[in-house]
Amino acid sequence: MTTERARVVVVGGGVIGCAVLREFARRGITGILLEVEPDLGEGASKANSAILHTGFDSKPGTIESTMLRRAAALWPAALDELNVPFLPLGGLMLARTADEVRRLTSEIAANATVLGVSTDVLDRAAVREVAPYLADDVTAALSIPGEGVVDPFWLTRAYAEAAISGGSEVRLGQAVMGLELAADAVTVRLADGSAIHAEQVVDAAGLRADEVAGLAGDTSFGITPRKGQFLVSEEAFGVDRIVLPIPGPHGKGMLVTPIVFGGLLLGPTAIDATDKDDRSTDPAEGLRILAACQAMVPALVAAVPVRQFAGLRPVSSTRDFILRPSAISDRLYLAAGIRSTGISTSPAVAEAVVDEVLARRGWPASVPHRALPAPPIDLSGPPGEIVCLCRSIGRGEIEAACRQPTAPRTLDAIKRRSGATFGDCQGNLCSLDVARIVATERAIPVSAVEKHRRGSWLWEAVADPAPADRRGEPAEMPRSADVMVIGAGVAGQAAERAATEAGASVVGVDRRTGATVVGLSRSDGGGWVALVQSSAASAEIRVSSVIVATGAYVEPREHRPIAGGRPAGVMTSDLAWQLLRHGLRPGRVVALVGDGSVVDELSAALVDADARVIRLAEAPDALRGEIRLEGVRTADRWHDADTLVLADRLLPQAFVLRGLGLTDARPGTPAPADADGRLPLEGLWAAGCVVNPSLDHRTCAEQGALVGRRAAEATARNKDGPAPSRAAAR
């Protein structure tokens, strides 16, 4: 096996490891970063509050506090150079009782002053003025204007890609198996049998930092995980800054944090744990988070969380950051125990590590710091057809993400780079298409694409892979028509037929035939302009009326109160059908939830694909497995299964109406049509499951026909003269 040489090896591809690699590169020292997982930020860096803290409430004298203050000075330049999504929102720490007001002013504000952090105590009226969404019992608040939020995935990747642009390397899927310390170098043994002789190793392995140090015989510290669970609400309820309670006897409490790309992050909990792989969530904890956050922001009572997830923070046995050379040899430097403020402190930690290593190695410190901006994403190509429907993400954007320097290999890696699969359906409508793009870009079979960590297989090929959907180009569409019907399901087809028979010119658009309506806007001359995207182009089509018949999708696991981890192998029947049609088997032992003839059909198709099917009447309340599903629990009984297919509950697919303000961002909000199918904006109609997902086919067809006729008649009435003839329409 080969042995190569490097000046620096950084172990761990989280935010700290990547920041350290970039900082070395800025000083003109290139290195190699080794990450065991298939993507960066798969550990502590992927599940946190995403806040850039000022450190206003940190404990003076700790390394963490020092790093927070130094980072505050470094962030403006770093953010500018790294091009990461960041919002300088400010924060409000709330006080409700006289005792809390006293603590806020005499302890917390005073602490901030000692640390040099600017804060302001707001009285009740001032709080109302700046944050009318807060609960009435908030009597005062500490305003911390310097707090902000960032996208942690983007930040981690930007650090790494900036380092790559400076000549460093990032190697994913590389497990370190041994560290052999010598006087002048460290031999890093890798799982594939190769080795790297490095002049310096930095241990930034997060939750595993103690284990990596242990490879060199350093057992001077331990790392334990502290689990924090979060909820995600796509609806923001007007919250425009970070809201947090005054710390209680059990910790900092739970926060309401705007997400940089919209929506809210609620939480976290903080439970000391022992299992470094257990990222399972618990619906009871979700309820606890909701209750705590609703106490601060009452409107959250209407929140419908789209996702619950858990992160693990590495807590050191010293209860502070560990930034020092190993006791065994200074050829190994420890950057460990970077717990919940890792994102916030990353530039300062990197600076501190590199400063000390340079001094100890005697490497020239006079090299001016190079500006290493993260390379921009190349969006010069055409957007292509819509792949991720919920977020209107086109093929071109996903392909561009695949060509970034830290090329994504997994579905979750694509999600973090492009947002695809992050929307309401949680990938159940688009995962296969996304995986096909990854497979094409990497020249591997689509069955080799994994979900997240090593071994998280998604599906298996059981037949010759079917070609990708030949969506091709939509038939030549007119640039104008009387009526547009969006969706070609039962209701959409009936609407199109009825409107045509009533004399209207009709244009039908359906994603499955190659074109997607991505937006509707009012036309200057009355009526509507639909922006339609296909693989070749986008086009505007002017119509008098629009009938939305976009149907429904199966409620994904992420919206449901199901305890457990986030393994591969959990999907809805929307995805399962797509897989089977393309010669892919969703799994070997499938727990299938739901009943009725459609589910019977799916069950038979799974059996035909040599899967064993376990029929369940109700969705499970718990899952087992972190990498691939291992089992599901219903009625206190565990069933061994590597796949769960949910086919029992539909949600209306009303994404296209959000931009018009007719539905909010909560999943499951139906199109608000009246009994005649009219939506609140003139010229807009809706029919079928997008209005009521429990409708059967017959009712959808009847409703579609009714709405089609009415839309055509209304269009005719609004025109000068008689209704258009069918001949003219076509």
Next chain:
Amino acid sequence: MSVLVRDRAVIHGSPDAIWALLEDPLALARVLPGAESIVATADRTFHGVLASKLQFLTIRADVDAVFRDADPPRHVRLEMAGRPRGLVGSFTVSVPFDLTGVVAPSSPTGSSAVVTEVNYAVELQVTGRLASFGTPLLRDTLRRQVAVLLANVDRELAERAAGRPG
């Protein structure tokens, strides 16, 4: 469309001077943030390519812009409709500007000078991918863009006053 930003700024120049700038496509190309090209296609109507930095992405968009509701030199509404390149979707921005001349009591030279108080709002409608970037990020971007626009106007007027028209 929803109003994402409402603010005001002071520009060191008279409303008439600002208005003259709006009538000049070359000057507009200099003051519109990220303008890579602008051509006048009709009276107060322009087409061009704008590059906007959305923090993590620089989005280049083909834009049609028009000044509507002109009431020289007091009020004008800038409307821009565009399609980003490489991303699916569209945007429409409407920015009504109200210009009020104010005699500044103490200019740097000690003499009184006319400055203009600009009150503006930014209304935005987005479809497709841009909508998924979220309101906070779009608001932040618009706020910065308008701030840069007004700063550019301020600088342009200063250069004109100094006899160095762009």
